[in-house]
Amino acid sequence: MKIGTVEISSKLALAPMAGVTDAAFRQICAENGAGYTCTELISSKALCYGDKKTQALLAPFPGERPFAVQIFGSDPSCMAEAAQIAVELSGADIVDINMGCPVGKVVKNGDGSALMKDPEKAARIAEAVVRSSPVPVTAKIRRGWDMGNLNAVEVARLLEQAGVSAIAVHGRTRVQMYGGQADWNSIREVKEAVSVPVIANGDIFKPEDAVRILERTGADMAMIGRGCFGNPWLFTQAKALLEGLPLPPLPPLDERCDTVVRQIELSAAARGERTAVLEARRHYCWYLKGIPHAGYYKEQIVRMNTLEDVYTVTKGIKRDLK
Structure with a gap:
């Protein structure tokens, strides 16, 4: 598949996760089969203010390619500026917009999955970032805010119109946080509604789950999050199954x-x-x-x-x- 002009040769992505996916962990996962990696979510405001600690989060590991940076925020102009800064400092191939983080301190400022409540604003942010970014732009969304607002398809269509090159979908609402079960059918609905690549995320805890989520949703890539905590070999095992090879055992x-x-x-x-x-x-x-x-x-x-x-x-x- 391609994300804009960037060739992605793998069907396995490592999800961006705050406090987890630093460059060291990304490198370990990449060595074990994660073909697409992304920084943890990075504050657009902090980048615009020149915060050095935040800038340090942008550093790739040696040879990290393709490499994405993820930014979050809800001010279109700040997000547009942050995208330029992020690419300039990191040399990233792709900029990802976080519209899925459910954590309270992010959501209370109108960032992350709070944008699922305002699809028009989400689209304005995406359009501003696409216009300013020198590299392709993607977005990560959720199924919706809550069970009364399951609007992933609507948001995805608006994001595609705004010019994003791929969309990752977590099959839970914001209210669910990480509880309950991810609804893979909602990811399939997004895949059927847009023409850009779709990345499926949610409840990939076993190598067989990566195969099943791609079969169920028709998505272009499976994004593994919490399932690889302490287990980067989940990528090795999932890659083997996707290639029709025997399941390798965990290392001793x-x-x-x-x-x-x-x-x-x-x-x-x-x-x-x-x-x-x-x-x-x-x-x-x-x-x-x-x-x-x-x-x-x-x-x-x-x-x-x-x-x-x-x-x-x-x-x-x-x-x-x-």
């Missing part, structure tokens, strides 16, 4: 530990040891999900402060939890 625990340590080291090289280790605490716990008797080491993980702590905990896990 030692190899999984080596992977999370490498992720933390990559993050430390980019962002500093203290920040990387603090943010990696929950990542490491995710990698141990389903491992028997891991409780003791999870308690150690949430107290890690240095890379030396990471190495010590990892040595114990490899010794005791095989």
Whole structure:
């Protein structure tokens, strides 16, 4: 498929997730089969104000291609300026507009999925970003705001008219947040209503789910979010099934530990040891999900402060939890 002029050779995308999809985690997922990656959501206002910490979130990992940056906001002119800044600083191939984030602090400012309540405004924002961006523009939306306002098709049509080159759809309403079940039929309805590529998102927790969501929706790509927390091999497994190959097993625990340590080291090289280790605490716990008797080491993980702590905990896990 193509997003505008950008060739995408994969059917598997890594969803942008705040506090999760930093460059280090994106690199690990890409190495395991994620063919399309995107930054976490980035504030358009912070970019327009020149905030250095926000600018740091734009950095790609070496060789990250195709590479998308995701911006959020509800002021058309600020979003247009932020798109230009984001591409200039990152060299991104694509700019994505977040119209799906359900988190309260985002929604209360009229950003994220709050835009599902105002389709005309969503379209104005998209049009402004498309007009100013030097690269193709995409948008990520939800099924609607609530069950009384299931307007994904209406919003998608307006976004296509505004010039976006692809649309990702999460099959939940904003009110659902991440609870309940994603409605894949709503994604299929969007796919049938627009001619640009559609990316299906929601409830891909097993490799078989990636196959099923593409079959059910007819979408061009499957976007994996929470299912890959601590499990970047979900991409490896899903890729194999999509190619008609046997399902590869998960790596042994030692190899999984080596992977999370490498992720933390990559993050430390980019962002500093203290920040990387603090943010990696929950990542490491995710990698141990389903491992028997891991409780003791999870308690150690949430107290890690240095890379030396990471190495010590990892040595114990490899010794005791095989």
